[in-house]
Amino acid sequence: MRKVGIAGVGHTKFGRAEIPLVDVLALAALEALDDAGVKTGKGNVDQVFVASMGAGILNRQSSVASALVDTLDLQPAMAETIENGPASGASAVKLGYMAIASGMCDVALVVGGELMRVVTGWEATDFVATMLHPDAEYAYGLTLPAFAGMFTRLYMDKYGVTEKDLAMVAVKNHEHAMHNPVAHIQLVPNFHAIIEDEDAHVINPYVAEPLRVYDVCPVSDGAAALVLCAMDLVDRFPKKPVRIAGIGQATDTHVVAEREIPTDLLAVRLAAERAYAMAGLKPEDIDVAELHDAFTILEIAISEEAGLFPRGEGHLAARRGDTRVGGKLPINTSGGLKAKGHPLGATGVSQIVEIVRQLRGEANGRQVEGAKHGLAVNFGGFGNNVVATILSKEG
Amino acid sequence: MEPRMYAYRCTACGKLFHPARAVCRRCGGREFEAVPLEGEGTLLTYTRVYALPEGYMKPWLGFGIVEFPNGLRVSGHMNTEDLTVGMKVRATVGVVKEGVGRDYYGFIFEKAG
Ligand SMILES: [Zn+2]
Numbered sequence: 001m002r003k004v005g006i007a008g009v010g011h012t013k014f015g016r017a018e019i020p021l022v023d024v025l026a027l028a029a030l031e032a033l034d035d036a037g038v039k040t041g042k043g044n045v046d047q048v049f050v051a052s053m054g055a056g057i058l059n060r061q062s063s064v065a066s067a068l069v070d071t072l073d074l075q076p077a078m079a080e081t082i083e084n085g086p087a088s089g090a091s092a093v094k095l096g097y098m099a100i101a102s103g104m105c106d107v108a109l110v111v112g113g114e115l116m117r118v119v120t121g122w123e124a125t126d127f128v129a130t131m132l133h134p135d136a137e138y139a140y141g142l143t144l145p146a147f148a149g150m151f152t153r154l155y156m157d158k159y160g161v162t163e164k165d166l167a168m169v170a171v172k173n174h175e176h177a178m179h180n181p182v183a184h185i186q187l188v189p190n191f192h193a194i195i196e197d198e199d200a201h202v203i204n205p206y207v208a209e210p211l212r213v214y215d216v217c218p219v220s221d222g223a224a225a226l227v228l229c230a231m232d233l234v235d236r237f238p239k240k241p242v243r244i245a246g247i248g249q250a251t252d253t254h255v256v257a258e259r260e261i262p263t264d265l266l267a268v269r270l271a272a273e274r275a276y277a278m279a280g281l282k283p284e285d286i287d288v289a290e291l292h293d294a295f296t297i298l299e300i301a302i303s304e305e306a307g308l309f310p311r312g313e314g315h316l317a318a319r320r321g322d323t324r325v326g327g328k329l330p331i332n333t334s335g336g337l338k339a340k341g342h343p344l345g346a347t348g349v350s351q352i353v354e355i356v357r358q359l360r361g362e363a364n365g366r367q368v369e370g371a372k373h374g375l376a377v378n379f380g381g382f383g384n385n386v387v388a389t390i391l392s393k394e395g
Numbered sequence: 396m397e398p399r400m401y402a403y404r405c406t407a408c409g410k411l412f413h414p415a416r417a418v419c420r421r422c423g424g425r426e427f428e429a430v431p432l433e434g435e436g437t438l439l440t441y442t443r444v445y446a447l448p449e450g451y452m453k454p455w456l457g458f459g460i461v462e463f464p465n466g467l468r469v470s471g472h473m474n475t476e477d478l479t480v481g482m483k484v485r486a487t488v489g490v491v492k493e494g495v496g497r498d499y500y501g502f503i504f505e506k507a508g
Contacts, residue, residue, distance in 0.1 A: 126448035136414040139499040140491045141444075141451055142470055146458050149442030157480060208444045255414065257460045257468040262439065 001101040003231035005241025006391070008036025009353040014184040014222035014341035016117050021059045022067045025050060025113040028223035028346075029072055036227035037238045038107060040073045045227075046105030048079040049096045051088035051112035052345035055081070057127055059115050068111065078105075085131045086294070087380030088112060089224070089348020090387035094247050096228045106230050112349035113223030124219050128344070131381050133255045145216060147256050147382040148295040149208030154263050155297055156210065159312035163210055165319060166296040167195040170214045170338055172324050173293065177335025179325075179365030180354075184220045184341030215296040220341030224350035231394075242359045245281065245373070246390040248274025256382050267386040268305035268377060275375070275388040276307070283307030286329065286390075287371040288358045290351035292379035293336040299323075302377050303331060306388065325366050333358060333366045348378035352389055359393040398488050398500040402467055403427035413467050432469070435485050435507045436461040439468065441478045450492060461486070461504055471502030483507035 010031025017024045030040075038044050050065035061067070065079040084091040089112035096108040116124050129143045155161050171191050177183035194204040194214050204212045234241055250270035253259055259266070276282060289308060293299035300314035308329055309317045317323055323331040334340045334354035337347060355374035357363045376389045402411045407424030413432055418425055441459035457473030461484055472491055473484075484504040491501035 120449075121446070122449040125446060126450070129448055133414060137470055140458070140470060140472060140501050141448055141456060142458060143444065143446075143448055145446065146442055146444045149444065150440040150458065150460060153440045153442065153480070205445065206443070207446050208442045210442075255470075257470045258412075262460070262468075 002103060004097050004100045004244045005229055005231045005234065006226050006244065006352070006356050007229040007237040007239065007241045008032040008034070008038065008227035009356045010035060010225040011182045011350060011353050012222045013182045014220045014343060017115055017221035021052070021055060021061060021113060021115040022064055022071060024115060024221065024223045025064065025068050025111050026071050028113065028225035029068065029109060029111045032109065032225035032227050035239070036229070038227055042075065045074045045077050045107050045109045047096070047099050047108040048074060048077050049082055049092040049108060049110045050079070051082045051092035051349060052114055053083055053085055053088050054114055054116060054127055054344060057130070058119055074109070085380035085385060086292070086344045087348055087378045087385050087387050088345040089350065090352070090376065090378035090389055091348065093226065093349060093352055093389060094249065094387060096226070097244050097247055100228055100230050106233055108228040109225065110228060110349060111223060111225040112346040114343035114345045115221045116219050116343060117221050121219060136255050136257070144294065144382060145208040145211065148297060149211045151263070151382070152210055152295070152297040155301060158263055159315065161297070161300065161315045163212070164195055165300070165315040166215050167191060169293070169296040169299050169318050172318070173332050173336040173338040176325060176333050176366050177339035180335050180340060183335040183339055184218055185335070185339045189214055211295060211297070217294050217337040217342040220343045222341060222343040222346050224346045224353045226349060226352060239360065240394060242356045243392045243394050244389065245392040246275040246277070246279030247387065248272060248278065249387045250274065252384045254381070254384055265301055265305045265383045267383050268302050268379065271386040271388040272306040272375070272377065275390045279390040279392065281373055281390060285373050286375045287373055288333060288355065288368045289329065289331050289375040289377070290334060290336070290354050291331055291377045292347070293332055293338045294342055294379070296338065298379065299331060299336065302379065306375060306377055325368060330368050333363060333368060348376070348387060351376035351378060352391065355391045359391055400432045400486070400488050400502055401429040402432040402465070404430050411465055411467055413469050432463065432467065433486050434463065435483055436463040438478065438480060438482045438484050438504070440480060441473055459504060461502070469502055471504050474503050475506045
């Protein structure tokens with residue numbers, strides 16, 4: 001297999017887009033192509049992979065990859081649209097990796113994007129819930145926040161995680177986002193005001209007990225893009241490509257209630273183990289991580305399942321400050337889903353954009369000094385389809 | 396006819412599942428028979444959700460995961476306000492969502508006893 005690298009990255013400002021989905025995708029794609037020094041026009045990009053969970057349902061547009069190839073003038077490049085729930089982004093990166101590693105092509109463009117704010121918050125919540133089991137979950141009005149709330153209660157009872165620990169993760173990620181110009185939310189909540197003050201329940205009410213507003217990511221529009229290349233062609237590109245060292249993916253029961261140990265995120269563990277094995281690395285080798293904090297509890301739980309901290313101690317690491325920039329193992333330096341935003345199909349690509357920026361030393365005020373290996377975990381369903389990706393700095 | 400909820404028993408090895416599935420997780424069997432799933436169970440975890448999806452007119456709704464004595468675990472609505480992990484609950488069946496042209500039935504749990 002050929003080694004595969006990332007030669008260029010692009011990222012729109014997450015938040016509210018006032019332009020159509022394909023235009024948002026194009027913005028991120030052009031930034032990535034320019035960053036990689038790859039021209040548009042025939043023959044420069046061999047394959048295009050576009051991740052979007054909601055294009056068909058929210059935007060009533062199908063086959064967005066075909067539309068994107070046209071507007072970017074990349075024909076006759078091969079192109080397909082990938083839907084794998086909130087893990088669509090990292091799935092698209094995996095497919096791009098496979099296209100190059102197999103020898104099928106040299107240069108692939110991977111774009112993830114979503115336009116969610118075209119519908120109300122209730123409709124968006126309903127749309128996201130369509131990935132749950134149609135009869136045993138979705139039909140009950142169960143949603144991702146509902147499962148996250150029930151998971152959080154179990155985690156609190158078992159490991160002693162508190163609401164304050166969760167608020168600490170939220171504030172930390174908002175602080176990181178202040179140094180990331182593409183983050184949706186550029187505002188740091190006051191820890192005392194959202195969790196300790198007697199009026200905390202007013203500005204930070206419960207969404208799905210025991211999770212509050214500040215434990216849940218916002219609804220965002222946006223796109224992120226990568227140019228993948230064969231590492232044997234590295235001389236073609238102005239910036240030294242960051243290598244995709246390992247990719248792991250795993251699935252778990254569709255029905256959340258059927259999990260044998262309800263506090264386990266088995267697919268995260270297996271996906272991470274597979275990625276470490278492929279990369280020939282251990283959790284101790286990771287210098288920076290982007291973990292799918294759609295809910296604050298998930299940053300803690302994923303950090304444990306991915307082996308970065310011992311079981312039941314992720315919240316202790318957060319309390320110690322280990323997970324902030326400047327700490328032992330900074331997590332979600334981009335602001336995470338919590339503060340950067342979570343345009344579903346964009347997220348897995350966006351996490352990898354952040355790791356590339358960290359490994360290149362381009363992360364400015366949030367830079368992790370000397371970072372060599374980074375991990376991204378993109379979490380689909382309530383943990384039933386998870387992709388872990390490890391990037392390494394070359395040389 | 397009163398709506399009922401069912402477990403699905405693998406006709407080859409006897410293992411129970413809810414909801415229905417194509418292949419038995421224990422033996423690979425592909426045939427199942429429906430058996431009523433009802434009675435009392437234990438509440439494993441719960442939440443009260445304030446931001447409900449489209450189609451609900453209520454300000455909040457309680458949800459829980461309940462384990463039946465036969466080991467099956469299911470999600471359902473909680474029709475009682477004072478909830479504690481480990482409490483005994485009784486399964487009833489009712490409308491859990493009003494759809495266009497059809498209603499959806501599911502587990503609604505009440506305090507046992
Ligand atoms: Zn069987």
